[in-house]
Amino acid sequence: MTNNIKDKNSQESIRLEISEFNSDGSCNSELEGKKFKVFGAIPGEIVLVNIVKEFSDFTVVNVSKVLKSSPNRIEPPCEFYLLCSGCQFQHLDYEFQLKLKTKIVTEEILKNENFKHVEILNTIRSDKLYHYRNHARFTISKKPPLRGNLGFVNKFSRKIFKINKCLLMDHKINYLIKLIQGKLIGMSQLSIRVGANSGFALIQPDFQDIFSEIKSGQKKITEYFLGNPFRIGSPSFFQVNTKQAEKLSELLVEHLSLDGSEMVLDTYCGVGVFSVLLAPFVKNVVGIEISDSAIEDAIFNSRHLDNVEFIKDSTEEALKKLDFHPDIVILDPPRSGCKKNVLDSLKLIKPKKILMISCDLESFMRDTEILCMNDYQLKLVQPVDMFPNTKHIEIFGVLEKLN
Structure with a gap:
């Protein structure tokens, strides 16, 4: 079979054979002298991919279909997997x-x-494999049709992807996302931190004048860590x-x-x-x-x-x-x-x-x-x-x- 590299504007996928992992979570592949960083693949697999972004010395691609599967592959549970670029290993058995x-x-x-x-x-x-993150920073779109909606920015395409939940986030963060999604018109960033053990929430910045049904603008939160109470201010670092x-x-x-x-x-x-x-x-x-x-x-x-x-x-x-x-x-x-x-x-x-x-x-x-x-x-x-x-x-x- 002849493997041809398709134009990046074509709807047809590229067929690649996958080699080793890279430190960024992608896998390597080469075809007709071109190098690819393949996200969503496992060494030994044969996959179809779609182009995300082309650089001078390599092309970033996402798996669109698996033709030959690794025994270590599982079905990624997130509907936004690879789109937001935050996770790299959801397709891997734990x-x-x-x-x-x-x-x-x-x-x-x-x-x-x-x-x-x-x-x-x-x-x-x-x-916990999911719902372990106690802190998230979201980007809020200022442009139609996503104006006022929050999501994540793909690090390659720089596109904002609206989300209704993130499987890495604590359940309390996802609950808050559903309540405020689409309501924060005029804002550009949102930070939510929750206490995994205490249950408290810290939301910044204050948006009471835009949406008052949720308390926001808290300056600090208390979290219990190995039984000890710790105060954590909004700008302070704490493990996620x-x-x-x-x-x-x-x-x-x-x-x-x-x-x-x-x-x-x-x-x-x-x-x-x-x-x-x-x-x-x-x-x-x-x-x-x-x-x-x-x-x-x-x-x-x-x-x-x-x-x-x-x-x-x-x-x-x-x-x-x-x-x-x-x-x-x-x-x-x-x-x-x-x-x-x-x-x-x-x-x-x-x-x-x-x-x-x-x-x-x-x-x-x-x-x-x-x-x-x-x-x-x-x-x-x-x-x-x-x-x-x-x-x-x-x-x-x-x-x-x-x-």
């Missing part, structure tokens, strides 16, 4: 998703010859999967092997979750946070503890002025990872143990490789499935100071 994420992390780590000794554990599964974040926190305490004498430095500490949870088991905890909102929340959340304090500053600046030597440092940086001067400062501070938490494998590898240049050894890596049905992987790493 056991296969977990194995794939473990494989991705393992292969990346073992590329470094110095990491051949690292213990890499299997990805920790999520109890509460249950998996609780597992991650328990993992952190487990791998510290605390005896009560430790001085802990909690960098990029947000609303102080790790600081508050560790306080009963250590001598002192100092948290560092640059966000005004988050540092206020952290101080409030730790008000009952006398061995916790916080520094309002960037991590890179705070480390330069640190007046004590922590035994343990927790690094939980943004997706972009740590700035180099943070890593340089840590080499001077010389904590006995560093616990690295990252939602980006590339920045995790870059930062750990720098720390492990003659100073630290990466001992253990634990992937955590914080984001089921997506490409994203949370990574937990333990580094120990070399003698």
Whole structure:
């Protein structure tokens, strides 16, 4: 059979044979010298695809029909799958998703010859495959025919797709979507955060003058995390999967092997979750946070503890002025990872143990490789499935100071 590449304006699909996965959740394929990134496919499959967007060196396509199916394929339950581009793995059996994420992390780590000794554990599964997200940001269309409707923007086509629900979102968020859909004319963005354990909701911005049937404009929310109440301000960061974040926190305490004498430095500490949870088991905890909102929340959340304090500053600046030597440092940086001067400062501070938490494998590898240049050894890596049905992987790493 001759395979022909159809014009992108044609209604006919392209037939492709699928090879390996990419880090963005797509699979590779080639045809007549052209490279394709195929979303919704599995290696070994033969599929028909439709063009989403053409770039100079590759073309992004979505699967429209499966001609030869992988045994790991399941039917995606979401009617908007691949259209909104938020999920990449809904078509994968969950056991296969977990194995794939473990494989991705393992292969990346073992590329470094110095990491051949690292213990890499299997990805920790999520109890919930759907309805786990406690926070969502929606785009609201200002143009007919979708004016006033909220949805998601496809990252390739940049089109807004109106939704009536998102299967990743907490049920309370989907309930609110149904009530306000089509009513927020004149707005462009909407943020909804709910407490998975508390049931409270925080909706921003305030739209009472447009639609008053739902209370909006709340400044903060209370959420219970491993039984502890935490205040979370509207701009403050908080993990989107509460249950998996609780597992991650328990993992952190487990791998510290605390005896009560430790001085802990909690960098990029947000609303102080790790600081508050560790306080009963250590001598002192100092948290560092640059966000005004988050540092206020952290101080409030730790008000009952006398061995916790916080520094309002960037991590890179705070480390330069640190007046004590922590035994343990927790690094939980943004997706972009740590700035180099943070890593340089840590080499001077010389904590006995560093616990690295990252939602980006590339920045995790870059930062750990720098720390492990003659100073630290990466001992253990634990992937955590914080984001089921997506490409994203949370990574937990333990580094120990070399003698």
